[in-house]
Amino acid sequence: MQYSEYLIQKAEPILKEILNHPFVEGIKTGKLSQNAISFYVQQDYQYLDEFVHIYGQAISCSQDRVFAQFFNEQISFLMGQESKAHQILCQAAQLNYAELKNAIPSPKAYLYQSHMLRAGKTGSLLNILAALQPCPWTYLEIGRHLTANSTSENPYQDWINFYADSSTTTEKIFKFIDQLAKNATDNELKIATQYFLKSCELEWQFWQQAYYQEDWRFKQVLTAAEREPFS
Template sequence: MTFTEQLRQENDDVFQKIFTHPFVDGIGRGDVPKDSIIHYVKADFEYLNAFMKIYALSMVKAKSRDDIRFFFDQIGFVLNDEVHPHHNFCDYVGVEYEALQSSSLPPTADHYIKHMMHHAQTGTIAEIYAALLPCPWTYLEIGQELLKTYKPTKSHPFYEWITFYADEEVERITLELRHRLDQEAQDVSQEQKQLIKEAFRKSCELEWKFWEMAYICETWPSEQEASRI
């Protein structure tokens, strides 16, 4: 069993919670509250901006030009390709994508970004891989699960979203990150392996919380108080 296979096995409980979350299952059913989708896109746009910056910070700790090229290519994928599932959601709610940009981050998204930034700034390259990996890996498996369970046709409102994340390109990125983490984990101490496992686990849990954040339209307490006035 490889190190990342072990990580996947140890965190299957969180993966299953993600698959059965009402937002995720709603994507498969083609029925998600529009307010939740809007909240998701607003937060995910800013999250992906931060994800690109974390890739850029990771270049500083790259050990080779191959590492630098990998991070550079991932920035391009997020910047140019991951807008497509956002557009699918925006079309569903009937809101222009530009109208959902430059929003403040809800608490969970803010926490998730700072968690990854912490490892990018203070951790090893292995910790960075571990903190980043749950994002593409969970989305890949969400896409595959929804494709298998619901067998959406092109008339499905979220067909583009589902097929994007079930696509071989997301699988390629996931496998590449896994391969790089497996290589790095071969030569680290048990103490360092525990730090890697904790980084991966927290990112998995924050992926689940991100769906919950969007579904309940999570806001900061001060914003909740302001809305009551």
């Protein structure tokens, strides 16, 4: 068994819950509240900003130019193409995308960002890839799942197609993970596995927070402190 297959096997219970989550179900049926979509787009924009930094850390840890070139391409994609998925959701929900880009990361988004940064600080490319892979992997699985269960009249169909067609990125990252795993110790693999599974859990948490708009209890305090200069 390849290490990537082992990771997928271990994450199966989490993936099942993601695919059955009410937010994902709402994408399938074309019925989601405007508040849920707004919260999701705001937080995902902040998360993807951090994802760019993680890819940058992956480049700095890459001793193989093939790795570095791939991560550089992913940065370009995130900076240019990933926003299309947000725009699809915003158009369907009649939201102004430009107004959703300056949110304070929610508690769970903040936790996810911190988790990714912690993987980067280990200096291990295997840990970094294990931590970031659940994002493209679970979105690919969501896209595939919804493609088989949605209709052409679905207002989110273009969003579904966008992620259902993202297999190349996921396959390459799993290939890199398997390549690095061959030279890793048992303890290193255990650590990487934890990064992978915790990121899978945090992907579920991300849908959960968006569906129920789970934000900071004292967000007004945070927002006021951010806007008011110290004097």
